[in-house]
Amino acid sequence: MLSALGIAIGIAAMVAVVGISFSSRRQLDDRLAALGTNLLTVAPGQTVDGQRVALPAEAESMIGRIGPVTAVAAVGAVDTARVYRTDRIPKAESSGLAVLAARLSLPPTVGATVRVGTWLNAATARYPAAVLGATAAARLGIGRPSPLTEILVGPARFTVVGVLDPVALAPELDTAVLVGWDVAATVLHFDGHATTVYTRCREDRVEAVRAVLAATADPRAPGAVAVSKPSDALAARRAAGETLDGLLLGLGAVALLVGGVGVANTMVISVLERRAEIGLRRALGATRGQIRLQFLAESLLLSALGGGAGVLLGAAVTAGYAAGQGWPVVVPAWATAGAVGAALLVGGLGGLYPAIRAARLAPIEALAAT
Structure with missing residues (x-):
C-alpha cells in the first residue's frame, strides 16, 4: 500500500495540475467570452x-x-423621431436619445439584461411600447416604470415597459429608446432597413x-x-490558450516523470529486499521468464492501484482549490483516463529493469544474500 501510495501521489500531482490549470482556463474563457469574442x-x-x-x-x-x-x-435607426419626457418640454430641448426599432432576439444576442420591467414580446412589439437603455432612463428621470409611465416618441405616446442594464457589448443601446419593429413602421414611419x-x-x-x-x-x-473586426479579447483568448497548453504539457511531463521514478525506485528496492525469495523460487524450478513476469505484473498492479487512487486524490484537490477560488471545477475526461494509462505505461517501463535484474540473479547468489 505504501508503494502504491508513492505512485498515487505522482499521478495525483499530474491530475491536480491538469485539473487546476483547466479550471483556471475555463474561468479565463468565461471572462473573455463576456467581452464578446x-x-x-x-x-x-x-x-x-x-x-x-x-x-x-x-x-x-x-x-x-x-x-x-x-x-x-x-x-434600425428612426432618425425622424425625437424623445421627450412629456409634451410640455420645448422641442429644442431634446434629450439626445436615439430611437431604434429592435428585433425581439436582441437581448440574448448582445448579452443585454432587463433591470426593471420586461423586454418587448410579440404583442407589445406591435403597439406603442418602449424599453429604455440605462442612460436613456436616467436622462428621462425614469427609475422604475409603472404601467402608467409614458414618454413622447415622435408624434405618439409610448408606454415604458422596461429598462435595460448597461450593455457592455453594445454601448450604443444605453442611450437608445427601443421600440418594436412593427410599431416603428406603422407609427414612426420606419423604412424597415436595419442600421446594425x-x-x-x-x-x-x-x-x-x-x-x-x-x-x-x-x-x-x-x-x-x-x-x-474581431475583438482584441479573441486574440487574448487564443494567446492565453497557447500559453496554457504549453504549461500543461510541461507540468504534466514533470509529474509523469516523478511518478515513473517512484515506480522504478519502488521496484528496485523490492528486488533488493526479496533476493532470498527470488533465489528460493529459482531453486524450486522457477524460470527466468516466470521471475520477470512476476515482478512486471507486480509493477503493473501497483501502477494501476496507484493510478486509480491518484485520479481520485487529484480530482479532490482540484475541486477543493477551484471551489476556494470561485472557479468552475473542470477535470477533463482524457486526463483521468490518460493518468491511469500513463501510470500503467510508466509502471511497465519502470518495472522492466528491476524485473530483468531479478531474473538474472543466480539462485546461489540470491540464497547467499539471506
Whole structure:
C-alpha cells in the first residue's frame, strides 16, 4: 500500500495540475467570452462618393443562414423621431436619445439584461411600447416604470415597459429608446432597413464568418458594407490558450516523470529486499521468464492501484482549490483516463529493469544474500 501510495501521489500531482490549470482556463474563457469574442456587427457603409448605403431588408435573414452563425438580431435607426419626457418640454430641448426599432432576439444576442420591467414580446412589439437603455432612463428621470409611465416618441405616446442594464457589448443601446419593429413602421414611419445587424457565431469560425458577412448582407454592393473586426479579447483568448497548453504539457511531463521514478525506485528496492525469495523460487524450478513476469505484473498492479487512487486524490484537490477560488471545477475526461494509462505505461517501463535484474540473479547468489 505504501508503494502504491508513492505512485498515487505522482499521478495525483499530474491530475491536480491538469485539473487546476483547466479550471483556471475555463474561468479565463468565461471572462473573455463576456467581452464578446464571437460578436460581429454589420452596418451600412458609404460609397466612393460619400453617400450612405442602406442594407437590404433581407440582410438579417441572409446572415442567419450562414452555417457557423448561432444568433442574429438587428436594430434600425428612426432618425425622424425625437424623445421627450412629456409634451410640455420645448422641442429644442431634446434629450439626445436615439430611437431604434429592435428585433425581439436582441437581448440574448448582445448579452443585454432587463433591470426593471420586461423586454418587448410579440404583442407589445406591435403597439406603442418602449424599453429604455440605462442612460436613456436616467436622462428621462425614469427609475422604475409603472404601467402608467409614458414618454413622447415622435408624434405618439409610448408606454415604458422596461429598462435595460448597461450593455457592455453594445454601448450604443444605453442611450437608445427601443421600440418594436412593427410599431416603428406603422407609427414612426420606419423604412424597415436595419442600421446594425449583430451576429453571434462559433468562436473558432469568427474570421471565416467575417470574411463572408459583407457579401452575404449585400451581394450587390459588398464593398459598401462595414463589418467590425474581431475583438482584441479573441486574440487574448487564443494567446492565453497557447500559453496554457504549453504549461500543461510541461507540468504534466514533470509529474509523469516523478511518478515513473517512484515506480522504478519502488521496484528496485523490492528486488533488493526479496533476493532470498527470488533465489528460493529459482531453486524450486522457477524460470527466468516466470521471475520477470512476476515482478512486471507486480509493477503493473501497483501502477494501476496507484493510478486509480491518484485520479481520485487529484480530482479532490482540484475541486477543493477551484471551489476556494470561485472557479468552475473542470477535470477533463482524457486526463483521468490518460493518468491511469500513463501510470500503467510508466509502471511497465519502470518495472522492466528491476524485473530483468531479478531474473538474472543466480539462485546461489540470491540464497547467499539471506
